[in-house]
Amino acid sequence: MQTENRFFDDFVKFMNGAAGTMAGVGREAGESVREHAKGLIGGLDFVSREEFEVVKAMAAAARDENDALKARIEALEAAAKPARAPKPAAPAI
Numbered sequence: 001m002q003t004e005n006r007f008f009d010d011f012v013k014f015m016n017g018a019a020g021t022m023a024g025v026g027r028e029a030g031e032s033v034r035e036h037a038k039g040l041i042g043g044l045d046f047v048s049r050e051e052f053e054v055v056k057a058m059a060a061a062a063r064d065e066n067d068a069l070k071a072r073i074e075a076l077e078a079a080a081k082p083a084r085a086p087k088p089a090a091p092a093i
Contacts, residue, residue: 047055
């Protein structure tokens with residue numbers, strides 16, 4: 001036997017509305033936190049992975065060029081040094 005009780009119907013409608021409202025508030029809060037975090041992180045000096053890889057490759061190329069120049073300088077210095085001539089003997093008195 002089913003009885004009609006408006007109180008329970010109204011209460012269920014109220015709870016459904018409150019649950020929907022709370023879900024909306026949760027979504028809004030999540031979006032707000034996400035946007036705030038993006039703002040904080042966006043203000044920092046982070047680089048993308050692609051930029052990092054480019055700089056890393058440039059540093060490796062500069063290091064190789066530096067090593068080649070160092071070897072060239074050492075070779076030029078070695079060629080510029082005069083061969084050591086024997087010192088003349090001191091005159092006997």
